[in-house]
Amino acid sequence: MFGVTILGNNSALPAYERHPTSQVVTLDEHLFLIDCGEGTQMQLSRYKIRRGRINHIFISHLHGDHYFGLPGLITTLGLMNRENDLHLYAPAALKQILDLQFSISDTKLPFELYFHSLETEGVIADNAKFSIECFKVYHRIECWGFIVREKKKPRKIDKEKIINYDIPATFYERLKSGEDYTTKTGEVIRSEDVTIPAPPPRSYAFCADTMYDERIVEKLKDITLLYHETTYLKDLEERAASRYHSTTIQAAKIAQLAHAKNLLIGHFSSKYETLDEFLVEASEIFPHTQLALEGCTYLL
């Protein structure tokens, strides 16, 4: 399972029961929280997402609607007697804020909180199953996007074909990694004849808050699911630019230029009570578009 669950899809001013930005990316047993607007911990409860399983939190920038829920979530994890390490990736100044708040409240966390400052583009977390990169986007203050990539999986044994050969099961793992098998008689059985290639690795990109800027496209090439903000409809392109935000058309163009497979749009201005027009406008340019709706999970 690889998917993203939307906890908040609204821009700074909460409205119409929509919340500020927060998303949970699930990659099998790993949960990644991206941004943490006010109320995120309540949204996690509402949608039955187990807070305790989040080990990595990514904060794109330090406008309040992207992190004001973080001190509360961290405090709650402490009150729940969490023991696992928690890794936080964010602009450096967030550490000052948290240190000050926790020192004033005399809060001692029962777990290790590792703070990773975002400073240069590239891989910030990596293991056998996934890698996570950060990249610069273009907003009024320092702001980062994130890409979650699953690692290429090994080939799978083709059960229908392998029964035709006498290969010991102990060799299966090596076949799956591409190695050929040589029988006692010297016959070579090629890995590709008895295995099926794994599907290409999937990837999710979160472009945070950003104005339209084609410099981000090269980071997003062939992304499986691209989240791009669309604070405004297309008629407010000037207002979007003046506030370092994007429109429907601009988000769709980025998806098109990046050859993304699918586009997810969010960060809707509180000007708009209904959202249908966002989907209509973006889909005209990029048909594989979906609205980021709170409580919904979008599979990759």
Next chain:
Amino acid sequence: MFGVTILGNNSALPAYERHPTSQVVTLDEHLFLIDCGEGTQMQLSRYKIRRGRINHIFISHLHGDHYFGLPGLITTLGLMNRENDLHLYAPAALKQILDLQFSISDTKLPFELYFHSLETEGVIADNAKFSIECFKVYHRIECWGFIVREKKKPRKIDKEKIINYDIPATFYERLKSGEDYTTKTGEVIRSEDVTIPAPPPRSYAFCADTMYDERIVEKLKDITLLYHETTYLKDLEERAASRYHSTTIQAAKIAQLAHAKNLLIGHFSSKYETLDEFLVEASEIFPHTQLALEGCTYLL
């Protein structure tokens, strides 16, 4: 109208759709916000309370469940282009936190934010209609309670009696303030014979988070409505003391000692899914007790 509307009645860990502490006291056209846990701005929207009319905010202490909603609320008031002054009364260190957050996010508020540090007990806000006092309560860190008092109102004209006398209407205001009227023939008409005394001024006390401590009683004498926390039921008296919190019985005893007219209990631990037992236990000692329920307004 003098009443308090509960926005959050839970202790630190949000649970069962209950929110961290926040209350709005309404005294005619004045709205006072007391504490501002995470999600307060959404609760204000949910219960249709006009954020823009709040000119005074009081923060009891700097545990996150009493103020993590404040930076978001202030940011939102700014985005709504508020122009009126906002007065904030809180422990001094809150100013450091807000200054740091707003400087990092490059937030410029379009209104004046006056920060008043809580340092000594006594009156902190005062005008013709109300006065507000702060007093010390006893929690793990510096913590303050607040009392909102309406001012004594003038006497009212007794319409049935005043028609028996020839008193010019221009003198009515002076009669209401207690002055007697002397007719041209030298007859003295006493104010109290043609006016009705105003009801005694009402008062609301918010005791924040506190352990049982009778030192607060003298501040609370004859209070109309007393809010006292009851984080735990009576069987957890030891746990309550170790965490600087109170039980049902302790809240009720304070109300009894203070000769309060009514008691409102809240700040329920997330241990408890249902709250009926809180009411049962407190009412045994102090019958005029009510549970602080979110969205409900308690009139004085």
